[in-house]
Amino acid sequence: MKNKLLYPLAALLSASLLFTGCGTEKETAENGLIPITLQTDWYAQAEHGGFYQAVVEGYYEEVGLDVTIQQGGPNAMGTQKVVSQSVEFGIGRADDIVVHAANKLPLVIVSALMQHDPQALLVHEESGINSFKDLDGRTVMATPGAAMIRFLEKRFDISINLVPLDFGMSRFLADVNFVQQCFITNEPYYIKKEGANAKTLLIADSGYDPYRVIFTSRGYATKNPEIVKAFVAASNKGWKSYMAGPREKANALITQLHPKMTEEFLNYSVKAMIENHLIEGNEAEDQTGLIQPKRMQGLIDNLLEVGVIDTSVDAHDLAPTKYLPADLQAMVTK
Amino acid sequence: MASTSKKIQSALLPITSGAIILAVWYLISYWYGRSVGYDVQRIIIPFPHQITSALWSEREVLWQSTRQTALSALIGFVAAVSVGYALSMLLASAVWVKKALYPWVLVLQMTPVVVLAPIFVLWMGQGLPSITAITFMIGFFPVVANTTMGLVSTDRNLLDLFEMSNATKAQEILHLRVPYAMPYFLTGMKIAGTLAPIGAISGDLFAGSSQGGVGGIGYMVILYNSQLKIPELFATALVACMLGFVFVGCVNWLHWYLLKDWHDSARKVENT
Numbered sequence: 001m002k003n004k005l006l007y008p009l010a011a012l013l014s015a016s017l018l019f020t021g022c023g024t025e026k027e028t029a030e031n032g033l034i035p036i037t038l039q040t041d042w043y044a045q046a047e048h049g050g051f052y053q054a055v056v057e058g059y060y061e062e063v064g065l066d067v068t069i070q071q072g073g074p075n076a077m078g079t080q081k082v083v084s085q086s087v088e089f090g091i092g093r094a095d096d097i098v099v100h101a102a103n104k105l106p107l108v109i110v111s112a113l114m115q116h117d118p119q120a121l122l123v124h125e126e127s128g129i130n131s132f133k134d135l136d137g138r139t140v141m142a143t144p145g146a147a148m149i150r151f152l153e154k155r156f157d158i159s160i161n162l163v164p165l166d167f168g169m170s171r172f173l174a175d176v177n178f179v180q181q182c183f184i185t186n187e188p189y190y191i192k193k194e195g196a197n198a199k200t201l202l203i204a205d206s207g208y209d210p211y212r213v214i215f216t217s218r219g220y221a222t223k224n225p226e227i228v229k230a231f232v233a234a235s236n237k238g239w240k241s242y243m244a245g246p247r248e249k250a251n252a253l254i255t256q257l258h259p260k261m262t263e264e265f266l267n268y269s270v271k272a273m274i275e276n277h278l279i280e281g282n283e284a285e286d287q288t289g290l291i292q293p294k295r296m297q298g299l300i301d302n303l304l305e306v307g308v309i310d311t312s313v314d315a316h317d318l319a320p321t322k323y324l325p326a327d328l329q330a331m332v333t334k
Numbered sequence: 335m336a337s338t339s340k341k342i343q344s345a346l347l348p349i350t351s352g353a354i355i356l357a358v359w360y361l362i363s364y365w366y367g368r369s370v371g372y373d374v375q376r377i378i379i380p381f382p383h384q385i386t387s388a389l390w391s392e393r394e395v396l397w398q399s400t401r402q403t404a405l406s407a408l409i410g411f412v413a414a415v416s417v418g419y420a421l422s423m424l425l426a427s428a429v430w431v432k433k434a435l436y437p438w439v440l441v442l443q444m445t446p447v448v449v450l451a452p453i454f455v456l457w458m459g460q461g462l463p464s465i466t467a468i469t470f471m472i473g474f475f476p477v478v479a480n481t482t483m484g485l486v487s488t489d490r491n492l493l494d495l496f497e498m499s500n501a502t503k504a505q506e507i508l509h510l511r512v513p514y515a516m517p518y519f520l521t522g523m524k525i526a527g528t529l530a531p532i533g534a535i536s537g538d539l540f541a542g543s544s545q546g547g548v549g550g551i552g553y554m555v556i557l558y559n560s561q562l563k564i565p566e567l568f569a570t571a572l573v574a575c576m577l578g579f580v581f582v583g584c585v586n587w588l589h590w591y592l593l594k595d596w597h598d599s600a601r602k603v604e605n606t
Binding site for chain 2: 077079080083084085099100103104105106139143144145146160161162163164166168170171174217219
């Protein structure tokens with residue numbers, strides 16, 4: 001009766017063999033280009049325009065990269081994918097990356113994506129909310145655990161009843177007291193279309209103004225500094241080109257990937273990015289892509305001060321400027 | 335004694351397999367940590383002891399979440415059982431009622447609750463009402479389907495006997511159909527009991543909030559995941575599993591308690 005034990009064991013063994021066969025490595029493709037994947041945080045939209053511009057204009061190919069832009073969505077989980085190195089690059093808010101770094105996740109910020117983050121709170125004109133202080137005791141729909149909400153609560157000494165973001169607009173439209181997280185470049189467009197009176201409180205106006213950034217895993221950056229530099233430089237070129245226009249080809253690709261993104265909507269988002277100087281910043285010089293270690297350290301200190309993180313992080317270590325193009329490195333203030 | 339050694343064997347087998355699973359888990363975590371670093375391993379496949387220590391450090395939060403979810407599950411379950419029972423009585427009251435209504439009950443049953451959940455939230459807002467409504471929807475149909483089946487499949491001979499004895503319709507229902515349908519109803523109740531914690535957690539995923547400090551288990555899943563607190567996420571899974579066992583255990587006890595004195599399925603000794 002040995003078979004009784006043997007069969008399950010054999011099945012277990014073959015199953016485990018199957019699993020080991022799954023881990024295939026991708027090195028270089030047959031066209032000589034290095035395959036790279038960028039995981040975005042959402043479906044294709046103007047806020048990713050520069051990356052698509054770099055694809056359609058061939059900027060990535062010029063530097064020897066074959067970049068795949070993997071669209072995000074409600075469950076993009078970019079950080080997890082980057083940390084486990086199943087994708088090379090991700091994008092997100094600098095403050096969330098700081099929180100992860102304080103939790104000892106091996107992440108490196110390699111470039112800024114936006115000088116100012118478009119995240120804002122969407123409120124109805126009729127709600128009586130005029131400042132962040134007025135949010136005390138209100139229900140806000142936002143990403144649970146997001147650093148910015150915890151920062152707002154602590155900075156303004158308010159208590160927010162948080163409900164998880166469902167990425168829809170219907171509840172906002174149904175209730176004048178409803179407050180939800182939004183991009184100033186995005187949701188207000190829908191609200192106007194639906195004929196509601198809404199305004200936005202830009203988080204950056206609260207005196208808390210993190211970058212939006214491109215990040216990778218520490219392991220990948222250490223092993224492939226040249227690839228990281230090439231990716232940053234080509235993406236940077238893509239962003240400058242996208243903001244200057246023409247952007248028809250990139251927008252056509254975005255619309256093809258995400259049909260909800262009409263020409264009109266994309267133009268609205270781009271206009272909002274330009275008007276708010278989100279990409280290039282408010283300074284006289286174009287700062288697209290630049291990370292100032294001083295400003296980064298200021299953000300870290302802010303987060304530490306209000307207790308969102310309990311161990312400090314070194315800005316130079318988390319966001320080294322060495323991956324930036326030379327012209328941006330020259331702009332770094334010591 | 336053959337039976338004692340059998341007992342020892344049946345207790346030893348799950349313990350051994352559990353130990354093997356644990357060992358394999360450690361091996362995989364260790365192997366993964368070796369290849370990508372232990373900071374990454376911690377948030378992809380944490381060691382079992384990292385999960386238990388997360389469970390310990392988050393015990394107060396998780397205890398509150400569990401209580402909140404247990405309450406939603408209980409309310410949803412009680413509503414599902416009582417409304418389900420009432421509807422079954424209605425459906426079984428006359429053939430035409432069943433013919434008119436049962437297809438629509440099926441239509442509702444076929445609509446996945448995850449699709450309805452955002453609509454409930456839109457109607458009832460975030461919080462307990464929506465969560466219990468979602469739990470109710472998940473547990474309601476097994477009760478209706480089973481109880482109705484029981485009420486309409488009463489033994490023909492017994493029905494004839496009641497008719498011969500000039501029993502009224504009310505007597506027939508109260509003294510024959512209802513007791514006869516009891517095991518069916520209780521089976522439906524058992525299924526609803528298994529589904530209630532699942533319903534409450536999925537409801538909480540859609541309709542949970544941080545009202546009162548912490549949310550239910552579903553809310554904690556979203557929170558821990560977005561903060562990359564993965565050992566805590568595993569700990570939450572463990573807690574959810576335990577809640578399920580406790581809930582099902584109580585319902586199974588109720589099932590046994592209600593049947594123990596008369597139904598064959600719950601009796602240990604034969605009548606002599």
